[in-house]
Amino acid sequence: MKKGINIWSFPGDASISDCIRLGKEAGFEGIELSLNQTGELGLQAGDKEVQAIAAQLKEADLEIAGLATGLYWEYPMTSDDPAVREKAMDICKKQLELASAFGVDAILVIPGAVGVDFVPGSAVIDYEYAYERAQESIRKLVPYAESAGVAIALENVWNKFLLSPLELRTFIDEIGSEYVGSYFDVGNVVHNGYPEHWIRILGERIKKVHFKDYRRQAGGLHGFVDLLAGDVNYPAVVEALRLIGYDNYVTAEMIPAYTHYSEQIIFNTSNAMDAILGRTPSLRKPDARQHQGQS
Numbered sequence: 001m002k003k004g005i006n007i008w009s010f011p012g013d014a015s016i017s018d019c020i021r022l023g024k025e026a027g028f029e030g031i032e033l034s035l036n037q038t039g040e041l042g043l044q045a046g047d048k049e050v051q052a053i054a055a056q057l058k059e060a061d062l063e064i065a066g067l068a069t070g071l072y073w074e075y076p077m078t079s080d081d082p083a084v085r086e087k088a089m090d091i092c093k094k095q096l097e098l099a100s101a102f103g104v105d106a107i108l109v110i111p112g113a114v115g116v117d118f119v120p121g122s123a124v125i126d127y128e129y130a131y132e133r134a135q136e137s138i139r140k141l142v143p144y145a146e147s148a149g150v151a152i153a154l155e156n157v158w159n160k161f162l163l164s165p166l167e168l169r170t171f172i173d174e175i176g177s178e179y180v181g182s183y184f185d186v187g188n189v190v191h192n193g194y195p196e197h198w199i200r201i202l203g204e205r206i207k208k209v210h211f212k213d214y215r216r217q218a219g220g221l222h223g224f225v226d227l228l229a230g231d232v233n234y235p236a237v238v239e240a241l242r243l244i245g246y247d248n249y250v251t252a253e254m255i256p257a258y259t260h261y262s263e264q265i266i267f268n269t270s271n272a273m274d275a276i277l278g279r280t281p282s283l284r285k286p287d288a289r290q291h292q293g294q295s
Contacts, residue, residue, distance in 0.1 A: 004065030004251035030065030078112025153183035187212025
């Protein structure tokens with residue numbers, strides 16, 4: 001398994017080049033980028049932007065571990081509005097296009113939602129309609145995924161939808177394409193389940209993996225904590241991943257960042273992942289002067 005870091009783990013105002021530099025310095029092998037509405041890698045991005053970022057990655061000897069996006073919270077595939085569902089599919093097509101250009105094998109896709117507590121004003125969609133609409137959208141996107149050579153990996157998130165590994169497995173199998181699978185987030189299931197169970201049930205359907213940790217006693221969004229500080233049984237998780245033959249990226253998604261000296265979370269996460277994966281921790285630390293604004 002390869003060790004990656006998601007770009008959302010970095011300070012919000014950090015440039016892609018800064019994230020690449022810091023990720024490499026902390027000992028990661030790859031960085032997962034995000035497609036945004038605007039910015040360095042926005043919906044308008046094309047060959048020029050891809051080539052510029054790819055050159056930075058090559059110079060740093062860092063791979064691109066994946067391509068995520070947070071745009072599906074605003075444009076869910078399960079919306080009552082057909083125009084919103086169409087926009088969601090357009091976003092996915094753009095993800096596939098960019099992922100193919102970068103040489104990424106799978107993209108993170110949120111297949112919609114029944115309800116989202118942490119998004120103010122989020123609509124509540126009848127479960128059966130959500131299921132039908134999500135499947136319809138993904139089925140329409142399969143030919144684009146096949147053409148791009150990039151898998152659509154559905155992430156398990158707090159969307160009150162596809163709530164068990166059995167249901168997610170059924171959803172994927174009903175699509176019936178090797179280009180549709182799971183983007184399994186370890187931390188997201190801890191509040192009501194056990195990630196090692198999900199891994200064994202989803203098996204080879206897992207295309208990508210996110211590492212997070214969660215403390216049940218804290219509850220809610222406050223339950224997300226540093227790796228090894230929560231209730232994820234990481235020895236069992238790694239054993240399950242090895243059992244199913246998973247050898248792709250495990251990518252840390254550390255949200256939120258620290259309030260102070262936020263770059264430190266990147267180094268702490270790297271060392272925790274070394275321990276989880278049975279590697280010798282790098283014990284690298286950032287130059288304190290970077291955090292104190294000193295020259």
